[in-house]
Amino acid sequence: MPRMTAARAAVEILKREGVSNAFGVPGAAINPFYAALKASGGVDHTLARHVEGASHMAEGYTRAKAGNIGVCIGTSGPAGTDMITGLYSAIADSIPILCITGQAPTAVLHKEDFQAVDIASIAKPVTKAATTVLEAAQVPGVFQQAFHLMRTGRPGPVLIDLPIDVQLTEIEFDPELYEPIPVHKPAASRKQIERAVQMLNASERPVLVAGGGIINADASELLVEFAELTGVPVVPTLMGWGVLPDDHELNAGMVGLQTSHRYGNANFLESDFVLGIGNRWANRHTGKLDVYIQGRTFVHVDIEPTQIGKIFAPDLGIASDAKAALELFVEVARELKAAGGLKDRSAWAASTQERKATLQRKTHFDNVPLKPQRVYEEMNRAFGPETRYVTTIGLSQIAGAQMLHVYKPRHWINCGQAGPLGWTIPAALGVATADPEGTVVALSGDYDFQFMLEELAVGAQHRIPYVHVLVNNSYLGLIRQAQRNFDIDFQVNLEFENLNSPELGVYGVDHVKVVEGLGCKAIRVTEPEQLLPAFEEAKKLAAEFRVPVVVEAILERVTNIAMSGSDIASVNEFEDLATDPSHAPTAIRPLTAS
Numbered sequence: 111m112p113r114m115t116a117a118r119a120a121v122e123i124l125k126r127e128g129v130s131n132a133f134g135v136p137g138a139a140i141n142p143f144y145a146a147l148k149a150s151g152g153v154d155h156t157l158a159r160h161v162e163g164a165s166h167m168a169e170g171y172t173r174a175k176a177g178n179i180g181v182c183i184g185t186s187g188p189a190g191t192d193m194i195t196g197l198y199s200a201i202a203d204s205i206p207i208l209c210i211t212g213q214a215p216t217a218v219l220h221k222e223d224f225q226a227v228d229i230a231s232i233a234k235p236v237t238k239a240a241t242t243v244l245e246a247a248q249v250p251g252v253f254q255q256a257f258h259l260m261r262t263g264r265p266g267p268v269l270i271d272l273p274i275d276v277q278l279t280e281i282e283f284d285p286e287l288y289e290p291i292p293v294h295k296p297a298a299s300r301k302q303i304e305r306a307v308q309m310l311n312a313s314e315r316p317v318l319v320a321g322g323g324i325i326n327a328d329a330s331e332l333l334v335e336f337a338e339l340t341g342v343p344v345v346p347t348l349m350g351w352g353v354l355p356d357d358h359e360l361n362a363g364m365v366g367l368q369t370s371h372r373y374g375n376a377n378f379l380e381s382d383f384v385l386g387i388g389n390r391w392a393n394r395h396t397g398k399l400d401v402y403i404q405g406r407t408f409v410h411v412d413i414e415p416t417q418i419g420k421i422f423a424p425d426l427g428i429a430s431d432a433k434a435a436l437e438l439f440v441e442v443a444r445e446l447k448a449a450g451g452l453k454d455r456s457a458w459a460a461s462t463q464e465r466k467a468t469l470q471r472k473t474h475f476d477n478v479p480l481k482p483q484r485v486y487e488e489m490n491r492a493f494g495p496e497t498r499y500v501t502t503i504g505l506s507q508i509a510g511a512q513m514l515h516v517y518k519p520r521h522w523i524n525c526g527q528a529g530p531l532g533w534t535i536p537a538a539l540g541v542a543t544a545d546p547e548g549t550v551v552a553l554s555g556d557y558d559f560q561f562m563l564e565e566l567a568v569g570a571q572h573r574i575p576y577v578h579v580l581v582n583n584s585y586l587g588l589i590r591q592a593q594r595n596f597d598i599d600f601q602v603n604l605e606f607e608n609l610n611s612p613e614l615g616v617y618g619v620d621h622v623k624v625v626e627g628l629g630c631k632a633i634r635v636t637e638p639e640q641l642l643p644a645f646e647e648a649k650k651l652a653a654e655f656r657v658p659v660v661v662e663a664i665l666e667r668v669t670n671i672a673m674s675g676s677d678i679a680s681v682n683e684f685e686d687l688a689t690d691p692s693h694a695p696t697a698i699r700p701l702t703a704s
Contacts, residue, residue, distance in 0.1 A: 112284050116249040117146040117277035122285040123253040125152050129181055131543055133158055133167035137185025139212030142277035156543060156572050159564040161189045163536040165196020168207040170540025173523045176328040178544055179260060185212040187225025195530050198236040200267040202527035203349060204326055206260035213273040216244055233269040242271040246279035258291035264414040265326055296413060298430035303438040306409045306426055313383030315458050316342045317362060322349030323388020323413055323432045330519040332436035339443040341455030343462045345378055347389050348511060349526045355517040357698050362462040366395045368673040369511035372469035375678045377462045387411045388432040391421040401677035411435045467699040470688040473513055474695055476638055479666040482581050484638050486513035490696035492645035497549045500538040503529035505587035506555040509671045515698060532561025539569055542576045550576035557586050566658050570629030575652035583665040584617045591670055617664060625660045632660040
C-alpha cells in the first residue's frame with residue numbers, strides 16, 4: 111500500500127470528490143496541508159485577504175453551479191473563528207462548503223497553546239459535522255464522511271480540524287482505491303404525490319411556491335414542466351428566484367414583507383391552495399401566519415423531515431428531495447392530462463398576469479442625487495438574461511429584488527437567512543471563479559461594500575472580473591428605515607467630509623480611490639443619464655483588464671423602500687406607484703390601466 115502524509119491523502123481525496131478550486135489563507139498550523147496542495151497539483155488556490163472572505167468565496171463558488179462544493183482553508187485559532195460566519199451562512203441556506211483548519215499539536219490541545227482553540231465545539235451548531243481529527247489514520251475516513259454528509263439529505267457545511275502533527279504523520283493510503291460514499295436523499299412515494307395532486311386538482315386557484323431546495327436539487331426544469339402541465343402559477347421564493355424566467359406566463363411574482371412584488375402578494379392573496387416545494391416558509395416570505403394561511407390548503411415537500419410542521423402544520427407533508435418529488439409530480443400530471451383529468455387553469459393564470467401588468471412600482475425618476483429605483487431600471491437595460499446577480503442584505507438587496515429581473519436558476523445568488531454584511535464582494539469572487547466567462551454583477555450598499563472591500567485585491571491579483579454596482583447614500587439605509595418605528599435616527603449615519611476628497615461633500619469614503627488603490631477599476635455616477643453608459647463601460651473594462659469594476663451611484667441620502675412590518679396584505683408603498691408605462695419602462699410586462 112502506498113504511504114503518504116495524512117495531509118497529502120486529504121488533498122488526493124478532495125480531487126477525487128470533484129474539488130478543483132479552494133480559497134484560503136495559509137499559516138503555520140496548516141502549512142503541511144498547503145505543502146501537499148502544491149506537491150499534488152490539480153486544485154487551484156485563491157489567496158483571500160481575510161479568512162471570513164475565503165469562506166464566502168467558497169459559498170459563492172458552490173452556489174454558482176450544481177455539483178460544486180467550495181473549499182475554504184485556514185490556520186488554527188482565529189482563522190477558524192473567522193470562518194464561523196461563512197459556516198452559519200452556508201448552513202442557513204443549505205449550502206455545502208468544506209472548511210479545513212489547522213490546529214496545534216495534539217499533545218498541547220488542552221494546554222492553552224498559541225492559537226489553539228476548540229474550533230470543532232465552536233463550529234458544531236453551524237455545521238452538519240465538525241471534527242478535530244486526533245488519529246492520522248482516520249483522516250481519509252473523516253474526509254470521505256464529510257463529502258457524504260454535505261451531499262446527503264439537506265445539504266450543508268462541514269468543518270475538519272487537522273492538528274499539525276496529524277497532517278505530517280505518514281499513513282497507508284492508495285488514492286486509486288478511493289470511492290465516494292453513495293449519497294442518500296429521501297424520496298416521495300407515488301401514493302404521496304398522487305394525494306398531493308388530487309388536493310391540487312380539487313382547488314380553484316392553486317399556486318406553487320418554489321424554494322431554494324429546487325435549485326439545490328438542480329430540478330428547475332422539472333418544476334417548469336410540472337407548472338406547464340398543470341397550468342398552475344408559480345411563486346418563487348427569494349432563494350428560489352430563477353427557477354423559471356420572470357417573463358414566463360406562469361410566473362406570478364415573489365411574495366413577502368420585503369423582497370416581493372405588488373402583484374406577487376396580490377396573486378397569493380387570491381389563491382386557495384399552496385404547494386410548497388423545497389422552501390422553509392421563512393418569516394419574511396410569510397409575514398403574520400394568520401394572513402398567510404387563512405383560507406388556503408397547504409402541501410409542503412421538503413428534503414428535511416423536521417422542517418415539515420416547524421413553522422405551521424401543513425394539510426399534507428412529504429419528506430422528499432425536490433428532484434425526486436418533481437419527477438413523480440411530472441409523471442402523475444402527464445398521466446392525468448392524457449386522461450383529461452386536469453382542470454383548466456388558464457383563466458386563473460391569466461388573472462395573475464393581469465395583476466402583473468397593473469400592480470407595478472415606479473422606477474423612472476430623474477432626480478439628482480439619484481433615486482435608487484432608477485439605478486435598477488438602468489441595470490435591467492444594461493444586463494441581460496445571462497447575468498448572475500450576487501448580493502446579501504440591506505435596502506439595496508430589497509429594492510433590487512423588487513425591481514431587477516432574473517431568468518435562470520443560480521442567477522440570483524443571495525445570502526438569504528444569515529445576511530452578513532460584507533458577504534457580497536467575496537461571494538461574487540467565488541461565483542466569478544466558478545463561471546469565469548459569465549456576466550457576474552454584484553449589488554451592494556455602501557456599508558456592505560465597506561465591510562470586506564479588501565477582498566477586491568483578490569480579484570485584482572487573481573484576475574477575476576465582475577461588475578460591482580455600489581449604491582451609496584452614506585447611510586445604514588435598512589436600519590435607518592427600521593428605526594422609524596422607534597422615532598430615532600441614531601448611529602446609522604455614515605456621512606463626513608473627506609479632507610482628501612472635498613468634491614464628495616458629505617458622502618465620506620472615496621470609494622473610487624480605495625478601489626483603484628486595491629488594483630481595480632471604478633466609475634462614479636451622479637446623474638441618471640450617466641448610469642447606462644457607465645454600466646456599458648464597466649463591462650468593457652472588466653473584459654479588458656480582467657479585474658472587478660465598481661460603478662458607484664451617488665444616491666439621495668434617504669429613500670424608504672416598500673415593505674411591511676407585519677403581513678403581506680399591508681405593504682407600505684412609500685414612493686409613487688406606476689400609473690403610466692413610462693413610469694416603469696423596464697417592467698416585465700408593460701403597464702396597463704387597472
